[in-house]
Amino acid sequence: MNTAVNNLAYSSMELNQYKLQLAYKAKPYMDAAWQTYNKKDLVNAEYNAKQALIIAGNYHFGANYLLGVIYLDKYDYQTAINYLDLAIKQYKKNGDYYAVRGFCHYKLENKKQSKKDFKKGKRKGSKAAVNYLSSLSFK
Known part of the structure; x- marks a missing residue:
């Protein structure tokens, strides 16, 4: 073994x-x-x-x-x-990858997945994800 x-x-x-x-x-x-x-x-x-x-x-x-x-x-x-x-x-470690993917989901109006990606990107240190979360509407 x-x-x-x-x-x-x-x-x-x-x-x-x-x-x-x-x-x-x-x-x-x-x-x-x-x-x-x-x-x-x-x-x-x-x-x-x-x-x-x-x-x-x-x-x-x-x-x-x-x-x-x-x-x-x-x-x-x-x-x-x-x-x-x-x-x-x-x-999986690069938060910007999640931020960019989140933005693509946002543009396709998949706001739930978009927000999920932005939050994951934020946890992984992406400043872009933080900016997207604060500036985009998720309603």
Whole structure:
């Protein structure tokens, strides 16, 4: 039994190492994605972020987050939510991920889920979530 537990732990460590290697290989695409996004070039930002996902085998939570933000900027809130769901599933600690997803739910008039995401984002330290909670109407 002890050997099985050790093998499982080793396999988990190997998987994490593999994911890190893939993320490192995807880094040039992520750098380009953020640079083009900051220049408001959503087409090339989306292309580069998707290339990062192809390389990283969808393990890149940063690419999923950026794609969520890009689709938010394109007013495609449901697609944004889909990417943000993936980012949150992969990395639950970032409160801003919840804040952005909450805003997308708000725009789709799903106020209950929106408020839930904002509150979770606030608990995880997101200033954006705090601002949304204080400035948006949930009636």
